[in-house]
Amino acid sequence: MKRAFVFGKGRSGRAAERLLARKGYDVISLEGDDALPEGEVEFAVVSPGIALSHPWIAACRARAIPLKSELALGVEELLRRGARLLAVTGSKGKSSVVKLVADALGGVPCGNYGTCVCEVALREELARFAVVEVSSFQMETTQLPRDAFEAAAILNLQEDHLDRHGDIATYHALKRKLLSFATHAIDGSLDPAPPAGAAGLLAGSYFDNAVLRRNGEIAIALLRAAGLDDAAIRRAFVSFEPLPHRMQPVLEEGGVLYIDDSKATSIAALAAGVAMAPGRVRLVAGGLAKGDDLKIAIAPLRGKARKVYTIGRSAGSFASAWSGAVECMVCGTLERAVEEARREAEPGDTVLLSPGAASYDQFKSFEERGDVFARLVKKGKDKR
Numbered sequence: 001m002k003r004a005f006v007f008g009k010g011r012s013g014r015a016a017e018r019l020l021a022r023k024g025y026d027v028i029s030l031e032g033d034d035a036l037p038e039g040e041v042e043f044a045v046v047s048p049g050i051a052l053s054h055p056w057i058a059a060c061r062a063r064a065i066p067l068k069s070e071l072a073l074g075v076e077e078l079l080r081r082g083a084r085l086l087a088v089t090g091s092k093g094k095s096s097v098v099k100l101v102a103d104a105l106g107g108v109p110c111g112n113y114g115t116c117v118c119e120v121a122l123r124e125e126l127a128r129f130a131v132v133e134v135s136s137f138q139m140e141t142t143q144l145p146r147d148a149f150e151a152a153a154i155l156n157l158q159e160d161h162l163d164r165h166g167d168i169a170t171y172h173a174l175k176r177k178l179l180s181f182a183t184h185a186i187d188g189s190l191d192p193a194p195p196a197g198a199a200g201l202l203a204g205s206y207f208d209n210a211v212l213r214r215n216g217e218i219a220i221a222l223l224r225a226a227g228l229d230d231a232a233i234r235r236a237f238v239s240f241e242p243l244p245h246r247m248q249p250v251l252e253e254g255g256v257l258y259i260d261d262s263k264a265t266s267i268a269a270l271a272a273g274v275a276m277a278p279g280r281v282r283l284v285a286g287g288l289a290k291g292d293d294l295k296i297a298i299a300p301l302r303g304k305a306r307k308v309y310t311i312g313r314s315a316g317s318f319a320s321a322w323s324g325a326v327e328c329m330v331c332g333t334l335e336r337a338v339e340e341a342r343r344e345a346e347p348g349d350t351v352l353l354s355p356g357a358a359s360y361d362q363f364k365s366f367e368e369r370g371d372v373f374a375r376l377v378k379k380g381k382d383k384r
Contacts, residue, residue, distance in 0.1 A: 019077060086132070099240075107130055150184065154189050156189055184225040186221045277350045310328060
């Protein structure tokens, strides 16, 4: 019988186990401190949470055992079964674009967002399209045919996951690796010209603003590569229901735009949010810090921010790190931060909740934090 290792027993690992078993493999799954068994295997399937520095990886390399990502295993099976595949990666905005493209094509979102690719490949009835969100972790052990994806896109590139990849060059190279597996490659990090007619297709949609227009333009390019005509693309944009708490406009009042980006729980995501937001930014940031390099945010803050209003356990450390680049106010609570930002905001400003930290010091989740922000913003409007 054919044999394979599966590293990791989380959601991805369990889906890989089931797919391999269906394909006739004797599966040996490992987790925690399990030792790598002796014996011959064809390959090892690596879940995204298993870093290249893990002892299992070194042991496989010493024994010349090929490594295969869970994503690659699932993609290979989907291709065998005749599915059409698109892929999206980037530092920020991936899930919203994947959802839009999947909705427009009647496809299934999967990968780093949605369902594991192997789990989709196990379904008896397949959607015509699978739209895969791809992370840099998955790319570490992914090899695929040059035309595995009909189209693939990089939305943007920031500095992120340096604790895993070591340096920004490696992180960016892993993101760009995705494009080598696509017939149509779209690199939004290089700022290509927008598709012809993009403004008209985006008009009146969630993407029809300076916050997300660039990602909307890339989504248009993906949908055209998949064969969708402009009338269908326009309908998709107008009917799109975005994922909450991801650069989500909450209110525009007196020329001031309020945006909920509570999903931004890293400094890299915060920096990207500031860069994407229209106008001059009044940033609400802070919470339970993850130990990210705070210097990542200095350049975008110096370029676009009028003021930062810090909250939560990291309020003081964030203000200290950024006070040389932008005026900072330690507010402590989200309520006070919204109140101060509203009082000081001028027409053309954007009040942006992009915390750059986890929420658990003051909220149950980033969703609750975003919901509270929206309530405070709308409550302030009602008082006027």
